[in-house]
Amino acid sequence: MRIAVAGSIATDHLTSFPGRFTDHLLADRLDTVSLSFLVDELEVRRGGVAANISFGLAVLGLTPVLVGAAGTDFVDYDTWLREHGVDTKSVQVSRTRHTARFMCTTDTDQNQIAVFYAGAMAEAGDISLSRVAARTGGLDLVVVAPDDPAAMVRHTAEARELGIPRAADPSQQLARVDGDEARRLVDGALLLFTNEYEAALLQERTGWTERQILDRVGTWITTRGSAGLTIRAADAPEVAVPAVPAAHVADPTGGGDAVRAGYLAGLGHGLSPRRSAQLGCALATTVLETVGTQEYKLVPAEFTSRIADTYGSAAAEEIGTRVVGGP
Template sequence: MSALICGSFAYDTIMVFQGQFRNEILPDKVHMLNVAFLVPDMRREFGGTAGNIAYNLKLLGGDGKPMGTVGSDFDDYAAWMDELGITREHLKRIDSAYTAQAYITTDLEDNQITAFHPGAMNHAHEQSVPDDGVTLGIVAPDGRDGMIQHAEEFAEKGIPFIFDPGQGLPMFDGDDLNHFLDLATYVTVNDYESELMRDRTGLSVDEVADRVEAYIVTRGGEGSRIRTKGKTYEVPAARPQSLSDPTGCGDAYRAGLIFALQRGMDWETAGRVAALMGGIKIEHHGTQNHRFTLDEFKNRFKDEFGYGLD
């Protein structure tokens, strides 16, 4: 089973502020904010939702084909994908644009301030879901028009897919989100995005869950909650060995979901696979620097949750 991963490719410039944002921002002065943070640590990473999900799925041995639009500066990223053996057959290069760029500043409490330049991502609608070779899809944060188009194409072709609005959710109003709910098979959001979904659609969590086969809400260190067919599964968070960098944990979680869906796992196991992926990612800086073999993952899963994966 091959999954088409629709989303962004980006370069992430990640900076670490050796303090707490809350100590530098005066609440009564936010209307005239002028703040500078000294960031002695900085690195540039390969990122973007499609790139990150494809990377994590590759580690698990899952079959994924990322689809996205990239810019004239993509050569280094392309070489990285080739080294990993991740296909580039569904990538389109936009020579007049840069690859999307994220500038992320993280403080010592893992709060983040991000500036994002979409660049080539705005051309996502120039790519279409292929007619064959795909049995599962995900619509992750990407260009607005592209996300809508790809969701409609998955539905038209009868391909089940995950709607993962992520940080792109503010681009859509209530009518847009209801349209996605009509099309999607599964929806996954974090707890903040779940609240925003409720505010914009007027639908409760249960009402959203009734519209799709499964509604997955991640809650950081409190685990995740999966609602499906009238049942609710409380999934514990995995116990990371260290807390290094939360960037990309959501993408790692979604790769775990795709892997589990490809293998027909029950929802309790699927949630735990996804949780462990997020737990492993947070132990490493950047979004594509963690490594493991499938056997190592299975052993850690058994140690973590008390039973093995087939």
């Protein structure tokens, strides 16, 4: 299954605050917030939604095509991705801008405050999906992940024109798009990914109810943090998949991207939606236990053992045999 993942490529600057953000917010002064947090650590890691999803797909045995814009500093990152099995030939490298930056601070309750500098991502709208499809010999699925909003709209329209099924993942960019853009990003998608908050925000942006959204997409996958995820479709009962318990949470960044990678990889390997969701949840827990969104390694026996502990031996055998090299 040839999957193109269109979206952000970024460098993550991750810091931790040894306290709780809420302890420093004054309820009667929220209209004039001015705070500075002294953080303990700084981790500089590779990131970006599309790059994270692509890395996960490659770890799970597929060869994803990364579609996005990066900066003049992309050389080492490009080498890393290619060495791990990601096709980066459709990445546009800017001549003048740096790769996007994601700067995030996490407190002891795993709450996060983050900012994102677009940088080279502003040029992602110049990339043509038709050229990507021609270069690769055709695409089976296009993931339209958070990116420059104009690029997301263009790639959605191109996928529709080319007849390529797509997965809509507007997530973080729902705050930047208007109602018409949100409707265009979602309408007709084979798959829709959101978390619980984004699900509510999507309804507000589109003006559509849950039912109306379900009538316009194939399957809607909603992540629910430690509660796992749900799979919904207009003509099928809801499927709830619990999360794989984490031994500890080193950093929550990238968990949602891992769910998406696992789910898509499962479908690519011929697994059912339920099994694909179980694979996604297991991969997400692996990421949560690691600092950095692409620093994890899968040990097949350990990975399938954790799947068996949560979902049973049949799930572990099927996922292990098809995806990670045996139970």
